[in-house]
Amino acid sequence: MKCELVFVGTELLLGDILNTNAQYLSKKLAALGFDVLFQCVVGDNPERLRKVLEEGLSRSDIIITTGGLGPTKDDLTKEVCASVFSLPLEMHEESLRRVRECFRAKNSPMPESNEKQALMPRGSVIFKNTNGTAPGCAMEKDGKHIIILPGPPREMSEMFENCALPYLKKFSDHVIISHSVRTFGIGESLMAEKAGELLDMQNPTVAPYAKSGEALLRVTAKAENEEEAEKLVAPVIDEIKRRFGNLVYGIDSANPEEALVALLKEKDLTLATAESCTGGLIAKRITDIPGASDVFGCGIVSYSNEIKKSLLGVREDLLEKYGAVSEAVAASMALGAVKAGKSDLAVSVTGIAGPDSDGTSKPVGLVYIAVTDGSNYRIKKLLTGHAEKSCRDYNRNVSASAALNEVRRFILESEDNQKDISAFISSF
Amino acid sequence: MKCELVFVGTELLLGDILNTNAQYLSKKLAALGFDVLFQCVVGDNPERLRKVLEEGLSRSDIIITTGGLGPTKDDLTKEVCASVFSLPLEMHEESLRRVRECFRAKNSPMPESNEKQALMPRGSVIFKNTNGTAPGCAMEKDGKHIIILPGPPREMSEMFENCALPYLKKFSDHVIISHSVRTFGIGESLMAEKAGELLDMQNPTVAPYAKSGEALLRVTAKAENEEEAEKLVAPVIDEIKRRFGNLVYGIDSANPEEALVALLKEKDLTLATAESCTGGLIAKRITDIPGASDVFGCGIVSYSNEIKKSLLGVREDLLEKYGAVSEAVAASMALGAVKAGKSDLAVSVTGIAGPDSDGTSKPVGLVYIAVTDGSNYRIKKLLTGHAEKSCRDYNRNVSASAALNEVRRFILESEDNQKDISAFISSF
Numbered sequence: 031m032k033c034e035l036v037f038v039g040t041e042l043l044l045g046d047i048l049n050t051n052a053q054y055l056s057k058k059l060a061a062l063g064f065d066v067l068f069q070c071v072v073g074d075n076p077e078r079l080r081k082v083l084e085e086g087l088s089r090s091d092i093i094i095t096t097g098g099l100g101p102t103k104d105d106l107t108k109e110v111c112a113s114v115f116s117l118p119l120e121m122h123e124e125s126l127r128r129v130r131e132c133f134r135a136k137n138s139p140m141p142e143s144n145e146k147q148a149l150m151p152r153g154s155v156i157f158k159n160t161n162g163t164a165p166g167c168a169m170e171k172d173g174k175h176i177i178i179l180p181g182p183p184r185e186m187s188e189m190f191e192n193c194a195l196p197y198l199k200k201f202s203d204h205v206i207i208s209h210s211v212r213t214f215g216i217g218e219s220l221m222a223e224k225a226g227e228l229l230d231m232q233n234p235t236v237a238p239y240a241k242s243g244e245a246l247l248r249v250t251a252k253a254e255n256e257e258e259a260e261k262l263v264a265p266v267i268d269e270i271k272r273r274f275g276n277l278v279y280g281i282d283s284a285n286p287e288e289a290l291v292a293l294l295k296e297k298d299l300t301l302a303t304a305e306s307c308t309g310g311l312i313a314k315r316i317t318d319i320p321g322a323s324d325v326f327g328c329g330i331v332s333y334s335n336e337i338k339k340s341l342l343g344v345r346e347d348l349l350e351k352y353g354a355v356s357e358a359v360a361a362s363m364a365l366g367a368v369k370a371g372k373s374d375l376a377v378s379v380t381g382i383a384g385p386d387s388d389g390t391s392k393p394v395g396l397v398y399i400a401v402t403d404g405s406n407y408r409i410k411k412l413l414t415g416h417a418e419k420s421c422r423d424y425n426r427n428v429s430a431s432a433a434l435n436e437v438r439r440f441i442l443e444s445e446d447n448q449k450d451i452s453a454f455i456s457s458f
Numbered sequence: 459m460k461c462e463l464v465f466v467g468t469e470l471l472l473g474d475i476l477n478t479n480a481q482y483l484s485k486k487l488a489a490l491g492f493d494v495l496f497q498c499v500v501g502d503n504p505e506r507l508r509k510v511l512e513e514g515l516s517r518s519d520i521i522i523t524t525g526g527l528g529p530t531k532d533d534l535t536k537e538v539c540a541s542v543f544s545l546p547l548e549m550h551e552e553s554l555r556r557v558r559e560c561f562r563a564k565n566s567p568m569p570e571s572n573e574k575q576a577l578m579p580r581g582s583v584i585f586k587n588t589n590g591t592a593p594g595c596a597m598e599k600d601g602k603h604i605i606i607l608p609g610p611p612r613e614m615s616e617m618f619e620n621c622a623l624p625y626l627k628k629f630s631d632h633v634i635i636s637h638s639v640r641t642f643g644i645g646e647s648l649m650a651e652k653a654g655e656l657l658d659m660q661n662p663t664v665a666p667y668a669k670s671g672e673a674l675l676r677v678t679a680k681a682e683n684e685e686e687a688e689k690l691v692a693p694v695i696d697e698i699k700r701r702f703g704n705l706v707y708g709i710d711s712a713n714p715e716e717a718l719v720a721l722l723k724e725k726d727l728t729l730a731t732a733e734s735c736t737g738g739l740i741a742k743r744i745t746d747i748p749g750a751s752d753v754f755g756c757g758i759v760s761y762s763n764e765i766k767k768s769l770l771g772v773r774e775d776l777l778e779k780y781g782a783v784s785e786a787v788a789a790s791m792a793l794g795a796v797k798a799g800k801s802d803l804a805v806s807v808t809g810i811a812g813p814d815s816d817g818t819s820k821p822v823g824l825v826y827i828a829v830t831d832g833s834n835y836r837i838k839k840l841l842t843g844h845a846e847k848s849c850r851d852y853n854r855n856v857s858a859s860a861a862l863n864e865v866r867r868f869i870l871e872s873e874d875n876q877k878d879i880s881a882f883i884s885s886f
Contacts (some may be wrong), residue, residue, distance in 0.1 A: 043494045045484030049477060052499070057473030066471045067506060071480070071497035078495060085513075208472075219569045239469075248474075303738075303759070309745025310731075310738035313759040317737025320813055320850060328765040331731070331741040331757030333750070336800065341756070341769070372764065385748055395563075415564035418588045420616060422748060 031201050032090040033064040036082055038098035038107045039181055040073040050183050051096045058190065063204040063252065064092070074104045083114050087174050092201070094194070097181030099164035101143040108167075111178055112151035115171040119149040122156055125165045132163045157193035161185040168197050207259040208250040211270045212284055213277040214243070214435040221245045224273055234262050236270070243414075243428035244286075276442050279435065286434040287315040293438055294325035294375075301437060302371025303329040304342055304363040304378040306354060307397065311430045312379065328371030332363065342366025348458055353390055355380050357409055358458040360398035365451050368404045375440065377401045379433045383425045384417055393417060397429045400451075401440040407451035408440045459629045461492040462518040464510055466526035466535045467609055468501040478611050479524045486618060490630040491680075492520070502532045511542045515602050520629070522622070525609030527592035529571040536595075539606055540579035543599040547577040550584055553593045560591045585621035589613040596625050635687040636678040639698045640712055641705040642671070642863040649673045652701055662690050664698075671842075671856040672714075704870055707863065714862040715743040721866055722753035722803075729865060730799025731757040732770055732791040732806040734782060735825065739858045740807065756799030760791065770794025776886055781818055783808050785837055786886040788826035793879050796832045803868065805829045807861045809840070812849045821845060825857045828879075829868040835879040836868045 035055055041047050052069055059066050067090065072082050079098075086093045098107030112119055126148035133140040147164045150156055157166035162185040168177045177194055179186045213221065218240035222229060225247060228236045234251035247270055251262035271278050279289040294301055303312045303326075313329030316322050330341050335354055338344040344362040352358045363378035381397025382388050394417035399410045412432050414425050440447060448454070463483055469475050480497055487494050495518065500510050507526075514521045526535030540547055554576035561568040575592045578584055585594035590613040596605045605622055607614045641649065646668035650657060653675060656664045662679035677694050681687035699706050707717040722729055731740045731754075741757030744750050758769050763782055766772040772790040780786045791806035809825025810816050823842035828835060840860050842853050868875060876882070 042480070043484055043497065044488045045481045045486070048481045052470070052480075053473045053476045055473070056471055060472045067501065067503075068510075069471065069499035073495065075495075082496075217564075217566055220566075305738075305741075307745075308742075309750070309754075310733075310741030310757050310759065311745075313733075313738030313761075314736075314742045317739075317759070317761065318851070318854075322737070323761055326737075327760075327762030328769070329738050329757075329759030329761070330769075331738065331745070331759070332755075333741075333745060333757070334755030337756040340800070341758075341798065370769065372768070413563070413565060415560065416589075417563075418616075420589065420612070423746070424612070426746075 031064045031092060033059050033066050033092045033094065034086040034090040035066060035069040036079075036086060036093055036095045037069070037071045038074060038079060038095055039071070042071045042097075043073050051181070051186055054183070054187055055094060055096070055190065058195070060206055062198060062202040063206050064198075064202065074098055074106060076106050076110050079107065079110045080114060083111065083176070087114070091173070092175045092177065092198070094177045094179065096179045096186050099147065099166070099178065099180045101141065101147055101163075108149070108151070108178055111169065111176045115151070115169055115176065117151040117153065117169060117171075120152050122148050122150040122165070125150065125156060125158075128158065128165070129163045155197060157189050159185055159189055160192070161188050166193065168194070204252055204254055205256055205259055206250060206252045207256060207263065208248055209263055209267060210246045210248045210282055211267055211274070211278055212244060212246045212280045213274055214279055214286060214431060216245055216274070216277050218245050221247065225270070228266065228269065231266070234266050236266060242424065243431055276439055279438060286431045286438070288319055290434045290438050291316060291319045291322055291325055293441060297441060299375055299441065300325050300327060300371075300373040302327065302367040302373040302376040304367035304376060305329065305331050306333060306338070306363070306378075306380040307383040308379045308426050308430045308433070309333060311426055312377070312433050315430055315434065328367070328373060330367055330370060338363060341370060343369070348455075352458065353388070353392070355382055355388060355392055355396060355398060357398055357400075357411070358455060360400040361402070361407060361409060361451055361455050364400040364402040364407065365404070365455065368402055375401065375403050375437060377433050377437045379429055381412070381425070381429055383429070384421045385419050394421060395425055397425070397432070399429070399433045399436050401436050402451045403440075405451060406444070406447040406449055407454060408436060408447050410436050459492050459520060460518040461487050461494050461520045461522065462514040463494060463497040464507075464514060464521055464523045465497070465499045466502060466507060466523055467499070470499045470525075471501050479609070479614055482611065482615055483522060483524070483618065486623070489634050489636070490626055491632040491634060492626075492630065502526055502534060504534050504538050507535065507538045508542060511539065511604070515542070519601070520603045520605065520626070522605045522607065524607045524614050527575065527594070527606065527608045529569065529575055529591070535606055536577070536579070539597065539604045543579070543597055543604065545579040545581065545597060548580050550576050550578040550593070553578065553584060553586075556586065556593070557591045583625060585617050587613055587617055588620070589616050594621065596622070632680060632682055633684050633687055634678060634680045635684060635691065636676055637691055637695060638674045638676045638710055639695055639702070639706055640672060640674045640708050641702055642707055642714060642859060644673055644702070644705050646673050649675065653698070656694065656697065659694070662694055664694060671859055704867060707866060713743075714859045714866070716747055718862045718866050719744060719747045719750055719753055721869060725869060727803055727869070728753050728755060728799075728801040730755065730795040730801040730804040732795035732804060733757065733759050734761060734766070734791070734806075734808040735811040736807045736854050736858045736861070737761060739854055740805070740861055743858055743862065756795070756801060758795055758798060766791060769798060771797070776883075780886065781816070781820070783810055783816060783820055783824060783826060785826055785828075785839070786883060788828040789830070789835060789837060789879055789883050792828035792830045792835065793832070793883065796830055803829065803831050803865060805861050805865050807857055809853070809857055811853045811857070812845055813847050822849060823853055825853070825860070827857070827861045827864050829864050830879045833879060834872070834875040834877055835882060836864060836875050838864050
């Protein structure tokens with residue numbers, strides 16, 4: 031089935047509100063196996079709305095609208111939709127009772143204009159609004175359907191789940207499911223190369239995406255039902271995991287901090303952080319995860335050199351000779367944090383987030399990350415490649431993600447960790 | 459001028475991403491006085507994109523597209539737009555150099571496919587992409603314009619500001635400007651009451667909004683040019699500032715951390731942080747501001763009681779008797795931070811962010827904030843009132859904002875600060 035979305039509301043055209051309904055409905059319809067080929071936003075204007083509806087009906091089987099069901103004379107979605115199908119509006123007594131009830135519940139008198147909300151197209155399937163006054167409905171003519179839903183997201187989504195979804199399921203003969211395999215530390219092009227012929231598959235399909243230093247592969251399958259679709263996807267995800275190994279940190283909505291907190295819990299390890307350029311972002315992201323207190327007790331934001339020395343024991347001569355943004359200082363910070371935090375592991379980050387440089391010849395976007403358990407260590411030099419005016423957020427986010435990822439790899443790839451962090455620091 | 463927005467990307471039709479570009483661009487165009495009558499989302503499909511463009515050009519003067527400028531063969535926006543205007547594509551050497559540079563900066567080889575990003579429609583005005591590889595452009599034919607911008611919001615918005623906006627300003631005959639007066643610590647209804655008759659003005663208009671514990675008044679004026687509009691707005695903003703006093707912390711995009719960093723700089727003061735439930739968020743927000751290092755050197759995330767004792771000197775008996783979420787511990791943490799951080803001021807936060815309680819009878823959303831200069835202090839008890847499953851982010855954000863705001867008020871309202879924090883702690 032071809033499906034089209036029409037969002038009605040001048041407030042959307044003015045940018046007063048973010049159209050979250052678009053994403054919500056698109057996702058739901060994709061999962062039902064419907065093709066959504068167009069989305070359109072149009073103001074509260076009957077002529078333009080009518081044109082959009084007629085155009086949509088000429089190329090799609092189902093149109094779903096949101097918005098324009100309010101009590102004011104601006105709200106005309108229902109009227110225009112009914113007129114496109116030449117259906118008269120009739121008072122729907124049950125809906126009228128429901129509108130009246132809503133006002134009674136708020137102890138306020140019902141303006142007469144609200145009666146209009148209970149006028150429904152003749153022969154339509156009425157959708158009850160459990161979160162507001164305006165009912166929705168589905169109307170049909172010559173095998174084409176128009177479904178109208180209210181605009182406020184809370185009202186819309188509940189009505190969609192309870193009423194529109196059962197109505198639409200009759201027309202769905204297959205489902206589509208998607209899973210994302212998330213990686214860190216590999217670019218989109220290199221990822222595509224490694225994925226190779228997987229990208230040419232038909233069902234499931236495999237597609238690469240990149241976002242804030244991460245790259246992911248989305249595996250999407252189409253089948254008669256969910257179980258069949260999952261069966262198609264599973265072996266492909268396994269193959270991706272095999273090819274990408276530890277670069278894969280999670281599936282679907284996972285993020286690096288979630289993956290790390292889960293791994294630390296699994297291995298019964300605690301982590302401390304010592305942050306310079308990320309300024310608390312790593313600690314913040316770890317503690318975004320409920321229950322992080324099991325694995326995280328201590329974070330030190332050593333933004334100044336003074337604090338790097340006093341709280342983390344970084345040697346003054348290292349700061350002077352190599353600067354705060356250096357391997358030597360990163361390692362010293364990590365060692366200081368594992369001691370101060372009385373933790374099993376610590377990670378440190380020192381770098382130049384920008385937009386301004388640190389007054390040396392080091393480039394904005396240069397970051398050192400060190401991980402240690404007090405004896406072994408791992409050091410990573412990162413060049414984010416971003417030094418433009420607005421780079422700061424990006425550089426800090428990518429540095430934090432990379433740091434979280436380095437801890438994960440320190441745990442999983444212990445054979446690659448270097449030995450004796452104290453000797454390493456002394457060598458400077 | 460009539461303007462139309464076309465968003466290209468199958469990921470939008472599948473609901474994979476939220477279309478934030480729609481709101482951003484709609485807002486910007488409304489400010490220029492342009493009428494945006496339609497927004498359309500279409501997939502990476504040349505025939506359907508061409509239809510949408512032709513339809514749009516038949517009823518509007520300007521079409522702005524986002525998305526579909528990537529290096530893969532799916533990315534066809536530029537090609538289709540150029541062909542609608544019958545313009546051939548030509549290699550734009552400067553853009554090619556820029557694409558190459560981007561890869562060099564990341565130290566990674568450039569795939570050949572990326573060259574295509576530098577092919578531009580003949581005669582178009584090229585828009586440089588300072589955040590990515592794909593340039594945009596503006597092309598014109600018979601008084602109609604197509605502007606193409608990249609899809610990633612960071613790239614799109616910067617290119618819009620730097621390139622598209624100056625291009626579009628030529629066609630604008632009036633402007634609408636808005637300024638927001640931001641307050642913290644007052645609800646929306648109380649704010650509306652205090653604003654009184656200002657809310658009935660016509661030009662400028664004044665409207666109240668509430669968001670994450672903050673309340674703001676938006677002042678909007680329409681005039682022939684920016685200068686005239688600013689003249690209308692200025693006296694109204696002054697009057698609002700007069701009525702709201704210290705509750706006002708800034709104008710427009712200012713946020714509590716920006717306001718605080720500016721105030722600390724002005725007063726030549728340094729701040730340290732001691733965070734429990736906010737887990738680094740306050741430090742992170744302070745260091746979001748470039749140049750924060752002048753006023754911020756040290757943050758301690760004392761997530762565990764162990765670290766509250768060892769790094770901040772919180773007495774064990776206070777933790778045992780009153781629990782970590784208490785006035786006594788908040789005050790001790792702040793005093794510990796001002797010492798450890800060798801700073802002029804320190805702020806501490808301890809609370810229950812949720813979703814789970816701390817095993818005592820204290821409610822989720824209970825937070826204590828303390829500010830001290832080592833001798834005077836200020837303590838605030840906050841009840842966010844949010845304990846639902848998804849409350850964690852909200853509670854952490856509001857707590858961090860309130861903490862930043864308490865520091866601001868500690869500085870500005872020194873006569874209200876209490877005396878002798880050590881005596882206060884000893885009293886427990």
